[in-house]
Amino acid sequence: MGLFAVFGAALSGLKSMTVGLKVTGTNFFKPQETVHYPRQEVDTLSTFRGHIELVCTDENKLAPRCVGCGLCAELCPSNCIRVDTREPSPAACDTARHPVPTPLIAVPKFRTTPPDLAPVAREVTGYHLTYHTCSLCGLCVQNCPAGAIRFSSNVYFAGMSRGAFEIDLIARLRVQADKRGREQ
């Protein structure tokens, strides 16, 4: 390499350094991209998955749509859902008020295991979510035959103990119904 080439390379190298300073310099005067979190919040979290919650029936804000088939608990990869059910007593079995929903998904040709949808919906006595093991994969939501589960928008959920993440979703449904009732 000739002397001129060497010096030329050095000069173009120096030029690349000033170009770099120019880029950071222009960015210095551009507006900020971040938000000041506790005072401001980003507005893009509407589709972000919070923990799951139960959906109420159209008629009764306190009753979950859940039919107690237990498919969600069975499909959960982390075993973080527990559904407690009770066979309905004949007297309480008011199918007009609490009908068996038609499965939202067509029964595919590959299916071998559930849902053995109970002819009469079982009565759900408890629906517990152990959120700290949940991986938010969405299998429960997508496979629920009754459309009874959805993701909440509770994305800033934080707690001081492990117990704070063991959620009774039926109780949560009641609280939500209460709140909505008070707002109206």
Add this chain to the structure above:
Amino acid sequence: MSVLTSRLRLALPPNTSGQDIALAASSQDVPSVAGRLLRKGWFLEDICGLDMAEGLALLYHFARWDRPTRVVLRVLLPHGGPECPTIEHIYPGASWLERETSDFFGIAFTGASNTTPLLLAEKLDPPPLSRKPGHRMSTHRLWPLAQWVGGANGNPLAEDLVGDPGVEAPAPKDRP
């Protein structure tokens, strides 16, 4: 036809398997087959252990840069004291894959320069991916077509693999 070629058995797995040719070899032939595949421009994708009823199967998957083909080399090792010669002197990248398989299935790769566990902290007994004897699947069930053996049968890929043995691979270096 070289001695090695006469010992190889070929099978055509179904289309759904994503594998074009299956070679069945005995464990002592693995380095020479690997050497031949390297000379023909194949690279090693992975080494997969499989606990079958008849023994521990080792699947070496090979692929090419220029053609969308995949060859699987199947080796069946006995359950008691499974051993297979290493191919790390041919494909150095195999060393880690062998160590991993050794971790998971307890297969000893003879002649390997490094036999320390790769992913697990210590040798587990039984190895974590081995199955209980009653839960093993038969090779005849998984590879029903593996019984078809013989020459190339007009298959161009098989012709390429079986014919032209090239220079035999060097024997693995003896290590103390």
Add this chain to the structure above:
Amino acid sequence: MNFIPAANPCSGLEGDFYAQRFALEAHEDSLILNMGPQHPSTHGVLRVILEMDGEYILRCEPVLGYIHRMHEAMGQNRAYVQYFANMGRVDYLHALAWNWAWAGAVERLAGIEVPARAQFIRVICTELNRINSHLLWWGAYLLDLGAVTPIMYAFEDRERIMDILQEPTGSRLTYSSFRFGGVVADISSDFVRRARALIARMPERLAMYHELVTGNAILRGRLEDVGVVDQAMARRYGATGPVLRGSGVAYDVRRAEPYGVYDQFDFAIPVQDAGDSMARYQVRMDEIETSLAIIGQALDGLPEGHFMNPDAPRGKWTPPVGESYFAVEGARGKIGIYLASDGSDTPYRVKLRSPSLSNLSLFPELAKGTLLSDAVAILGSLDLVIPEIDR
């Protein structure tokens, strides 16, 4: 359980088992250095034992397994569809490629059709995810090289991409949104609009990146002729992805073994011949443009229809007995999944071929005789995701 034998030939040496074994072959007057498992530039919990002569590396050996989670055993113990949650966590930077590999392996085995719209959605989302992965690599790599600012610029764009991807997937990092026969959610017109806005924005940003970094004389000095991989070496080690393409081999699974609808798109495979770290850098930067081109074509040709095959299996189900191998092009190279099914509702065997493992196995040979700073540059140029290596 006790792995170290009682009569330990290494006893009397410092460190744990791996360090002792490594030290057995040490030269006199050399320095044994543990880089990792906690080190700023090993990106997680990779540990490399180095034998150094001053700043020069005489020998090195990566020690893996610090974040080993036994994904393959988990695969044998859970239903087919449950394994998607694992796929989001093998390579957290290009989770959708692993999603696709798993979906593809099972679909190939069971012969499940995927509707055209679902295929296009998969392409769009996977390519967006690939851009995201390359952007993060770019920022983190420059962090390794001592430039602190680029990663923040990369995150500006990453945030936008994550906002876009969040709509059809619901997550921002560990996506598990593919299902057998389709994807979990359709994309909206808003998604299309935002993706187009991204395609319009990125060329300007890439030009800024190149101005700030690629042309920089210091960076070129750091990367050129450092860690040269030739083709024979790449073949022997099974290197794939940008590492291989940086060595002049135009091997891309999207083109070599087209899966999904990749055969319908017109895109160039970026290749560099030098084989050094700069070539790998350049390949990844060009791949961002390639991905943008593919997304543009996919958005243009997005067909109407189902995003999910109505006949596809849901919940726990049983595929036929058999085996299948499915390969996809991840951001780091060829991802392969071997699946053997025995006709029960859990897989008989799942083998994950992770590209990072093969690429990292090049490192001991590449690092030999280089400076410590070069080793950092080489390690970064291989684009490692440690959870993918350890699985």
Add this chain to the structure above:
Amino acid sequence: MTLESIPDELIRLAVALVALMAFIAANGIMLLYVERKVAGHVQRRPGPFEVGPHGLFQALADAGKLVGKQLSTPAGADPLLFWIAPLMAFMPVPLMFIAVPFGQNLWGLETNLGIVLILSFAGFNVLALCLAGWASNNKWSLLGAARAVAQAVAYEIPLLLSVLAVALMTGSLDLRVIVAHQGGWPWQWNVAVQPLAFFIYFVCSVAETNRAPFDLPEAESELTAGVHTEYSGMGNGIIFLAEYANMLVVSCVATVLFLGGFNGPILPGPWWFLAKMYLLVTLIIFMRWTYPRVRFDQLLNLSWRWLTPLALANLLLTAFFAKLWGGA
């Protein structure tokens, strides 16, 4: 002994040293804040924002935190050397400032060997880093120390040569004379006559202060934190303070030698001096947030193959022209 028997010089020196200590401490804290703010804005985020208005007291809070932290000595370290190193890094810094003329009659010590004084005390820094790295009993620190020494040796030479060019031109080692030799407008400054010497001085001073892109002894992504690795609390704090103070010193010297010192129109001298100094400091800060780090052999090559020969050539030319025009 009466008050009158104490020499005026001594009183002046003592007052100057106290004032300079305050100046350094205040500047150290302020520069920490400025650096983080600049980094933030360059990266399009706010930087420190929570403590005080716009995070103004963040650096103070950090200093308080550092003071409150436990000082731990690593196992196997040499405690004496280990703890003497940060002190040794900081001690010479106020001494370097005493010869700097901040304004008309605003200096700590009247000496006609100001440059020599500054350059000789500047050498202490590398000794401190070397001790810190050695005494830490940590392999990363040791590597950092080795780098620090090699770097300092390599860059001191072109630095001296470029300073010498100015001294030859002016014919004096007295900083006040050098300032007086220049005028208030940029074309009257030495940088207009000696651009190459200024460039070499600037590059070398960045390298001498171990700032990015020459921060190899620290090299966060390679050596974890290099010589700082084992220091906790105020040990770390003092080394950092010394680093910032060194950055100030080299900017002061550059201002005096090349940018006309306190000369300037309209405003009083010290304002001009500070303005020029902070301009250089800001430039150094900007460079840190822009460039990748150089490699060790490149660093040495830059010094031995580019800067030293160029500085020598520059010195030769300067000597030639100084002789031609009769010197100063």
